[in-house]
Amino acid sequence: MLERPCAPDQTPRTFALHGVRDAFFARVAPRLIEVMRAHGYDQDPEYGDETNIVFYFPGPERPYGFFRRGKRNFVIAVAQMPPMAALPATMPRPFYWVVTETAANLGALFVPTPEGERLCFITPERGYYSVQTTPETFAEALFVAIEPLARARLLLHFEIAFDLPEAVWERAAPVREQIRQAGQWLHARGLLPDPCDDEDIPPKTRSFLWHMFRITGISYGNMSARDPEGAGLWITASGIDKARIDPHGGDVMLITGVDPETSLIRVRMPVHLEGRLRHRRPSVDSAGLWWVYQAFPQIGWMLHFHGDVVDTEGTVLTDFNYPCGTDLEGQALVRGFGLVDNPALAVVRMPFHGCWASGGVTDNGFERVYAELTRRGTVSTPPLSTVGLLSVDEIRALAGVVRRH
Incomplete structure (x- = not known):
């Protein structure tokens, strides 16, 4: 008998924020909370081992020692990077610390550039892409990029x-x-x-x-x-x-x-x-x-x-x-x-x-x-990792569509 993938997890959708409460956190967190709630996620005041999505703000000092509390936690490390003249075509090695040092599932980096602030995503598999955002749209862009990933369940038993x-x-x-x-x-x-x-x-x-x-x-x-x-x-x-x-x-x-x-x-x-x-x-x-x-x-x-x-x-x-x-x-x-x-x-x-x-x-x-x-x-670069800036609609279009080339 063919063994099929297990049914999707039906755990209630929750999120929490954790980490350094600095000026960057004060700027990003309120809009992020608003968007997550608008999409049906309930906020956990203090996240636990059943919380679905945890936004971790490591702060500028890059502290070690953040460890999720449960296997169900999907951790996004959210950090602000120093200004750059332009985003490089491939992932800069220093960007990878946000994943390796926090054991996060995804890194979300806010990078100031002369053309405006860019939201860059770093995956543990060395994937790298950036999204066009504004102060009004960054939280929606972040949600669109992470929500399909956060529904995934690790199979490591x-x-x-x-x-x-x-x-x-x-x-x-x-x-x-x-x-x-x-x-x-x-x-x-x-x-x-x-x-x-x-x-x-x-x-x-x-x-x-x-x-x-x-x-x-x-x-x-x-x-x-x-x-x-x-x-x-x-x-x-x-x-x-x-x-x-x-x-x-x-x-x-x-x-x-x-x-x-x-x-x-x-x-x-x-x-x-x-x-x-x-x-x-x-x-x-x-x-x-x-x-x-x-x-x-x-x-x-x-x-x-x-x-x-x-x-x-x-x-x-x-x-x-x-x-x-x-x-x-x-x-x-x-x-x-x-x-x-x-x-x-x-x-x-x-x-x-x-x-x-x-x-x-x-x-x-x-x-x-x-x-x-x-x-x-x-x-050696993962697919699409050198495509440059994507729009929120382009990121959304990836979800649920398998493309034959």
């Missing part, structure tokens, strides 16, 4: 059993070796960039990511393959260096199912790796990719990287930049692969996030993926 037969583990060694080689292939083309330097993420933030989400580190992209004997889905682990995958030491893990009701992700690994994998989890995209492989049995291999292809003809652009590891990301991918002519050799792109490239059920499935990506050409 794993159950790992160390009971995989050694014979199955050994039989799949060639698959894991090809996944290792795929990581090297992406790295050689600059498609596995480091999201940030180690010093960009304070130790307290790293500790928080583990205790809240069981995430051991931050790294980009993933590689996956269908087990040729039907045992499940082999996928890279979260937080590892994907340019240096150890195919025998637990850097590639076996997903055996995703519960359609609870979204619990079931994992099996051999007992000889139990001690080594106590703090290891599969890719945060595991549930969504499981849905894709289930929906399209002709797909045998897949590469995901936070970049784009040059030749987009025949690709599909999904409807929004849904966060990694969420139900809406997985559902968007299923819709996207359903629109291509041949799901077994396709590229699905997500705005401000990245690409998923598939290969068929063959022994050399990655070779076909390599050839297709080489033919199209690749860049």
Whole structure:
């Protein structure tokens, strides 16, 4: 039976504001509260672990130590940046701190320029775009950009059993070796960039990511393959260096199912790796990719990287930049692969996030993926991240529309 993505969350819509109450907060907060209430969100005076959206104002001193109180919290870090003569075409590295230092789901940066103040958005996947706003419209622009994202639910509940037969583990060694080689292939083309330097993420933030989400580190992209004997889905682990995958030491893990009701992700690994994998989890995209492989049995291999292809003809652009590891990301991918002519050799792109490239059920499935990506050409910037200024209507138009190119 095909396991479908779980039903949308029906939790009441709430929001809260938290952080430094300075002059910037005093200017932005009242209008933001007004717009959120107008769209049906109730304000929590003090946010809790069930609050949907949390606007965090870190202040000019960039304080460390903000940690959300629950997995349901969708955190937007709202900050004012120093004036700039012009916005750069690609994301300035200093902009990324607002995401890495606060573990936020999205950064919203107000940047003064000679042409007026610009509202720039930074995604954890290195997406970067800016919106035309005025003092009267910035709050509506902020709402339009975040509301589809805030409805997404993280699917990071794993159950790992160390009971995989050694014979199955050994039989799949060639698959894991090809996944290792795929990581090297992406790295050689600059498609596995480091999201940030180690010093960009304070130790307290790293500790928080583990205790809240069981995430051991931050790294980009993933590689996956269908087990040729039907045992499940082999996928890279979260937080590892994907340019240096150890195919025998637990850097590639076996997903055996995703519960359609609870979204619990079931994992099996051999007992000889139990001690080594106590703090290891599969890719945060595991549930969504499981849905894709289930929906399209002709797909045998897949590469995901936070970049784009040059030749987009025949690709599909999904409807929004849904966060990694969420139900809406997985559902968007299923819709996207359903629109291509041949799901077994396709590229699905997500705005401000990245690409998923598939290969068929063959022994050399990655070779076909390599050839297709080489033919199209690749860049390390996520889709649409260099388009310049967008209008509020253009951002709104992305929501709910899947585009075939």
